[in-house]
Amino acid sequence: xxxxxxxxxxxxxxTTLTGLSSTGTRVSAARVxxxxxxxxxxxxxxxxxGGDIEAASIGGAGRYLERNLTVSVTVxxxxxxxxxxxxxxxxxxxxxxxAGNQSLxxxxxxxxxxxxxxxxxxxxxxxxxxxxxxxxxxxxxxxLNAPDVAH
Amino acid sequence: MFTExxxxxxxxxxxxxxxxxxxxxxxxxxxxxxxxxxxxxxxMVESSSPMFLMPLSSLPSGAAHGDALVVGSDSYTVRGxxxxxxxxxxxxxxxxxxx
Numbered sequence: 446x447x448x449x450x451x452x453x454x455x456x457x458x459x460t461t462l463t464g465l466s467s468t469g470t471r472v473s474a475a476r477v478x479x480x481x482x483x484x485x486x487x488x489x490x491x492x493x494x495g496g497d498i499e500a501a502s503i504g505g506a507g508r509y510l511e512r513n514l515t516v517s518v519t520v521x522x523x524x525x526x527x528x529x530x531x532x533x534x535x536x537x538x539x540x541x542x543x544a545g546n547q548s549l550x551x552x553x554x555x556x557x558x559x560x561x562x563x564x565x566x567x568x569x570x571x572x573x574x575x576x577x578x579x580x581x582x583x584x585x586x587x588x589l590n591a592p593d594v595a596h
Numbered sequence: 597m598f599t600e601x602x603x604x605x606x607x608x609x610x611x612x613x614x615x616x617x618x619x620x621x622x623x624x625x626x627x628x629x630x631x632x633x634x635x636x637x638x639x640m641v642e643s644s645s646p647m648f649l650m651p652l653s654s655l656p657s658g659a660a661h662g663d664a665l666v667v668g669s670d671s672y673t674v675r676g677x678x679x680x681x682x683x684x685x686x687x688x689x690x691x692x693x694x695x
Contacts, residue, residue: 570643
């Protein structure tokens with residue numbers, strides 16, 4: 446059995462965002478450990494924000510569900526100066542990459558930003574650290590009894 | 597009145613180091629203090645929190661944020677000046693950022 450489509454979407458977004466000019470291969474999914482300073486800027490893709498589910502058809506266990514998944518893309522930057530510009534450059538590249546892969550190979554209906562990046566700054570360290578998060582709406586459809594197959 | 601003798605505390609044969617404090621407007625001073633670089637995870641990014649503790653009497657007049665401190669081969673910008681930190685009433689604690 447394949448992975449849940451949600452996990453497939455997460456992995457597909459990681460793949461889509463890997464190789465961008467600013468962040469290169471420093472892209473991971475649902476990361477919980479700290480980022481080494483020499484591996485920045487970096488991107489983390491997460492689906493922990495969830496999203497609502499609506500019935501898309503009637504019927505038994507095979508009826509369809511429309512799932513409105515929220516995917517958060519978080520950028521981590523550490524720089525003595527210019528971190529705000531780096532954050533904006535990263536999200537420019539992220540938005541363009543996701544716009545160019547709207548169905549993630551048939552996994553979802555589209556990908557759309559839900560908000561402007563929310564930026565947190567910490568100056569407690571030897572260089573300022575910025576953590577910026579932008580959420581994307583990623584609707585997809587599965588059957589009730591087959592959450593591993595996208596329709 | 598009790599006067600604290602800081603000479604033993606800021607002994608370069610122990611943990612203290614020599615440094616150069618340069619005000620943003622110019623004028624360098626030699627100072628001696630204790631540098632600390634505690635590990636810190638800032639917003640999930642591995643970092644350190646460099647600090648420099650020195651006698652308050654050594655702090656150049658007019659010291660301000662943006663001044664420079666060079667400790668060995670490391671150059672810092674002064675980001676915070678905390679006079680009389682807890683436990684060190686005759687000292688000043690400098691919060692540093694990498695220059």
